[in-house]
Amino acid sequence: MAASRIVHLALKVDDLDYATKFYEQVFGFKQIKTEHKRQHTSRHLTDGHIDFTLVQYDNEDHEEALLSGPGPRLHHYGVSVDDQDEIAEKIRALGGEILSPPGSGALKFRAPDGTIAEIVKEGRYSIE
Numbered sequence: 001m002a003a004s005r006i007v008h009l010a011l012k013v014d015d016l017d018y019a020t021k022f023y024e025q026v027f028g029f030k031q032i033k034t035e036h037k038r039q040h041t042s043r044h045l046t047d048g049h050i051d052f053t054l055v056q057y058d059n060e061d062h063e064e065a066l067l068s069g070p071g072p073r074l075h076h077y078g079v080s081v082d083d084q085d086e087i088a089e090k091i092r093a094l095g096g097e098i099l100s101p102p103g104s105g106a107l108k109f110r111a112p113d114g115t116i117a118e119i120v121k122e123g124r125y126s127i128e
Contacts, residue, residue, distance in 0.1 A: 004087075008051040008078030008118070008125045012068060016043055016056040023052070038064060044125075051078075051125035067099065067108070067116045076116040078106060078125060087119050 013019040020043055023029040029045040029052060036042075040057040055075055057065035068075045081087045084107050088098055095112035106118040 004079050004081050006050070006077055007080045007120065008053065010042075010053040010055050010075040010077070011072070012065065012075040013054050013056055013072050016041055016054055019054045020045070023054070040064070067110075076108065076118055078118045078120050080122045080124070081119045082122070084119050084121065091119075 011019070020031070023045055024031070027047065029047055032044040032046055032051070034041065034043045039059065039062045040055050043054045045052045045054065059065070060070060088107060088109070091109050091111075092098060097110045099108040099110060099116075100106070100118070105124060106120050108116060108118045110116055
């Protein structure tokens with residue numbers, strides 16, 4: 001079994017273009033892609049090692065926007081795993097709550113401490 005590792009961080013931002021400019025100019029992050037789905041725009045950046053995504057919701061009242069709380073903040077992190085079903089069962093057994101429907105490519109969950117994260121198959125956040 002491959003070791004799990006953090007492969008993705010998502011920040012909820014108020015101004016996507018300003019946040020993009022900040023992370024590009026301050027840290028040298030490079031844009032990979034921008035997409036709109038589920039009532040938010042995601043701009044994927046990378047430092048060459050991790051998918052660092054800036055997320056701006058169409059409406060702050062959207063259910064997914066509220067998962068982590070109101071306003072700009074760390075929204076969630078993603079961990080690559082070999083077997084999502086097996087890990088989802090472990091999450092439930094240890095008091096976590098699965099938030100995404102079964103079969104989701106990125107299976108979001110709330111850890112017992114309240115943190116939002118997701119488990120993904122290796123390669124979902126390829127930076128190439």
